[in-house]
Amino acid sequence: MDLPALIKAGHLAKSFDGSVIEETKLQQFLDLLRSAPSSFNLQPWHFVVAATQASRERVANSMRGGFEANQSKVRSASHVIVFCSRMSLPQSHLDAVREEERVSGRFPGISIDQFWQNILLPSVAVHEYDARDTAKWLEKQTYLALGVALMGAAALGIDVAAMEGFHSRLLDADLGLRSQGYTSIVLLAIGRRTAEDHVTERPKPRLPVDQLFTFLE
Numbered sequence: 325m326d327l328p329a330l331i332k333a334g335h336l337a338k339s340f341d342g343s344v345i346e347e348t349k350l351q352q353f354l355d356l357l358r359s360a361p362s363s364f365n366l367q368p369w370h371f372v373v374a375a376t377q378a379s380r381e382r383v384a385n386s387m388r389g390g391f392e393a394n395q396s397k398v399r400s401a402s403h404v405i406v407f408c409s410r411m412s413l414p415q416s417h418l419d420a421v422r423e424e425e426r427v428s429g430r431f432p433g434i435s436i437d438q439f440w441q442n443i444l445l446p447s448v449a450v451h452e453y454d455a456r457d458t459a460k461w462l463e464k465q466t467y468l469a470l471g472v473a474l475m476g477a478a479a480l481g482i483d484v485a486a487m488e489g490f491h492s493r494l495l496d497a498d499l500g501l502r503s504q505g506y507t508s509i510v511l512l513a514i515g516r517r518t519a520e521d522h523v524t525e526r527p528k529p530r531l532p533v534d535q536l537f538t539f540l541e
């Protein structure tokens with residue numbers, strides 16, 4: 325596997341052939357997703373995995389009213405992952421993260437409680453009370469998990485299609501996400517692309533280097 329070459333030549337899938345990803349590979353992929361980094365390791369996400377035709381159809385339903393073009397990808401994928409993000413950080417979530425860090429001994433030699441009290445919780449409060457952007461901040465973390473998923477899938481030879489084209493209001497209601505403090509942010513269909521969906525033959529229209537990068541002397 326040559327990941328840089330894959331990223332350079334690869335494209336997100338436009339159509340899937342309906343085949344099912346083997347279980348061990350799926351588990352490897354989900355394990356990578358679980359390992360994604362986040363600010364303060366807050367992991368403010370939840371991933372709903374639609375593995376059956378019926379559950380993928382529920383996702384496809386959220387594309388009615390403007391995003392029908394995405395439905396075929398969802399219907400022909402092996403699995404669709406709904407990336408959900410927390411809208412706020414309830415005490416129960418903070419406690420769960422802190423407990424994991426305590427058990428795993430995340431910071432050898434320093435007190436977890438001191439770190440949380442002096443650094444983490446004040447930063448959370450800045451987002452909550454000063455910037456008042458907690459939901460946006462957490463959403464950014466969830467997009468990082470999407471980035472890890474895109475890289476991880478490429479490394480494992482899984483084809484993917486990321487989709488923002490769906491109505492989160494519809495999907496949240498169907499999956500009961502909002503009552504749990506989550507909202508759906510972005511979808512990732514995974515599977516095997518169709519033979520017609522050539523990986524390398526499509527152009528990659530990217531902005532020129534001098535427009536994208538500034539090199540300081």
Ligand SMILES: Cc1cc2nc3c(=O)[nH]c(=O)nc-3n(C[C@H](O)[C@H](O)[C@H](O)COP(=O)(O)O)c2cc1C
Nearest residue numbers: 334335336337394485486487488489490510526528
């Ligand atoms: C966060 C995100 C959301 C996207 N949403 C959609 C979508 O709803 N429907 C779609 O057909 N493509 C979607 N795409 C695919 C992009 O349009 C595509 O990746 C981009 O045009 C670059 O093309 P390439 O993948 O061939 O390099 C999305 C991509 C990303 C990263």
